[in-house]
Amino acid sequence: MKFNKTLFVGLNASFSHTALALYSLVRMPLETEAVVREFTINENRDSVFRAIIEENADLVAFSCYIWNIDIVLTLARRIKAARPQTAILLGGPEVSYDAGQWIKRHAEIDLILSGEGEESLPLLFTGPEENVPGLWYREEGNVKVSDKPLDPVNLSSLPPVYRNFSFQDHKMYYYEASRGCPYRCSFCLSSNEPVRTVPMQQVKEELHALLKAKVMIVKFVDRTMNADPARFHEILRFISEEDNGITRFHMEIHPTALRDASIQQIQGLRKGLVQFEIGVQSTHEPTCQAIRRVGDTTRIGEVVARLRTAGNVHLHLDLIAGLPYEDMRAFASSFEHVMDMQPHMLQLGFLKLLRGSDLRKQAEQYGIRFPDDAPYEVVATKWMSPEDLFFLKDVESLVDHLYNTSCVQKTLLYFRYRTGSWWELFSALARFARENGYLQTSRKQTERYDLCLAFGRRIGSDETILQDLIRYDMLMQTWKWPASVPIRFDNWTAERFLSKEVQQVLAEIGRTDPKNGLRKTQGQHFQYDIHAYFGDGTPCKREHRLLFLYKEETSVHRIGKGMEWNI
Incomplete structure (x- = not known):
């Protein structure tokens, strides 16, 4: 034509x-x-x-x-x-x-x-x-x-996408080093494709171009980056050696296939060079069998813990609501399992019956109901009513706006102890937020603190502890105090900032310029130690002063006795 x-x-x-x-x-x-x-x-x-x-x-x-x-x-x-x-x-x-x-x-x-x-x-x-x-x-x-056979594409024959490419600022660039997946998850389209790989030399050429351009994020679209441990090792080695200190690589991995040698290699990478997405989807065994999801929950937890302890990799874990055999009780168990792994981000998604997926063909068998228009998202199953899924939508919204943003980390941890579990916490939060109109607001950052303050009072939190926690979480996010949030705030005078103890802290971290040393700095007095907890999750009663310093990342330093403590 x-x-x-x-x-x-x-x-x-x-x-x-x-x-x-x-x-x-x-x-x-x-x-x-x-x-x-x-x-x-x-x-x-x-x-x-x-x-x-x-x-x-x-x-x-x-x-x-x-x-x-x-x-x-x-x-x-x-x-x-x-x-x-x-x-x-x-x-x-x-x-x-x-x-x-x-x-x-x-x-x-x-x-x-x-x-x-x-x-x-x-x-x-x-x-x-x-x-x-x-x-x-x-x-x-x-x-x-056409009756001509449609064969899988030979990736070795394809020209590089990013050769002589015009990169733009503030863009996420996708990269494909392989196509297909060795696993057969029934909700995923890649389960029906054979695994093929781009030649390693071409992968390096294109990654070099992306790193040279200093793009902010490169997201691999490969379904399982560590399916071939040797290729995974070589790609990690290459991006580490070529690291420009700016570019971050997002990869989806299968944790149970991650070898000890790979974990050790990952632990040696620059902080922020890679972030991993791990699709747990469910920890309910009948569900995992039905969707052909291979994985050992204990092993997943061990791998995540080792990566989390290293402190240099952002971990993004996924759950899917609306899968076969998973009712609210089973889903609550999956939620608790994953939250106990302490991911940096939990993506709570809802099953989408994609055209061409095996699970779409089995939808009637499993009683999964969904509309015939995109995105084909589940509206009910044999095990979950529409009301159950509506409730999980509220939970997802709060997880995304409170947990995933890290804006109230210490406050949520305290609430978790007060309510008994992560699931009980977010269930109670969802009911409270729905009843009090918080889910219909614009979700400004200050409204998140308002919600936590009101919820904390509802569950009987100690007012001083609550104020200290929320104040600490707010200061970890911004040095500009939002006046609209009704939290006690210490207005330090210039004389207090210029005290001998404060100047000693500044000198130890290299801020010796009197004029610039206190730029974007906050000092606060706390009655409870936010980083020392009793077994019941209550912070220790210990008055102290903290200095918050804002640069690329917020750092916190104790003033006076115990100044060596900082995070």
Whole structure:
């Protein structure tokens, strides 16, 4: 087919994201003028539509996912109305598995390229449609599909995405060192793909380009980075040796496959160089068996503990609500198991029955109910009612805004002891927040402290302890005291800051300039020691003064006796 100009459109979930799939495709030898335009799903649709039309392309190709398919279809209809001669091509995971249904239901779609497109897309511009593997098309009013076999792409044959690439500031760049997964989790699309890898030399070349550009975050899209321990070791070694002190790498790993040698290697990395995402999903054995999730909860806990103790790696653990055989009691147990591992972030997600996934095909068997529009999120199961899932939505919101932000770390730990468990804490918080309207607010940081203050009083916390905890947590986040929060705050005079004891602390940490030494500094008097607890979780009664110093990270120093203590 002849298309002089092709516009590849990416509709990303966020401004910081990038459309890796499109950049992979335009690196192929395409006999068309290929242009990539990226937008976000939050942008004004009229503006996006106008930008597409002004490109005056013969073919507009959209990359389709569960988060953007509705907008894609809206734009496709507008394009067809404005420029009937412009062809519309859809590709991506959202349209690959039911391509025939999509093209039959939507007259605005001319072409759908299912599956991996790097090897089949170039054929679209050189020959008849029937020779393009995975292509659905229209011919004389009829929908047809190519009978050419659609084989897995050989990643060794693909040109580098990030060679001579124009990087932008404040963007997260995705990178794919392998495709497919050795595990067979029934909710995941990658479980049906064979594992293939990009040659290591090419991986190093592209990682070098990303590091040279000093991009902030590189997110590997590989489903299990440590599936091949030797490759994992070599990639970690390379990014450590080439470390620019700025770039952070996000990787998804399987903890039970993480070897001792890898853990030791990780423990030696620069703090912040890597962050790991670990998909626990559930610790309920019948659930894990049903979704074919391989893992030993005890082993996962041991690995996470070793990585957590090292203190140099951010740990992001995942749970999924709405899985087979997991009722509220079983989910509470999974929640408690994972929270006891002390992740830096817990992502509480809700099951999405993705097109092409095995679990979607088994949904009726398991009594999983979900709508037939993206993102196909579970609304009820045999084991969870809609009300149960609504409640978990409230829990998820509070975990995200209180725990994951680290804005009330010490306060939450105290509440956890007061309520008996992490699940009891967040259950009680969810009920209290819903009853008192906190879940309907704008979630300003000050409102989080208001919520904790009110909740702490509801559960009978000691007022002085509560005030000390929240005041400490607030000062760990900001040196500017928010006047709207009703917490006691010591206004230190300049004379107190210039006292001999304070100046001794500043001298020990290298702040010797009298003018700049106290810039962004706070001093406070506490009646309870926030870092010393009795067995019941109550802080020790011990009056002391703390100096909070703000630079890249907040540091806290004890003034006077015991000055050697700091965090």
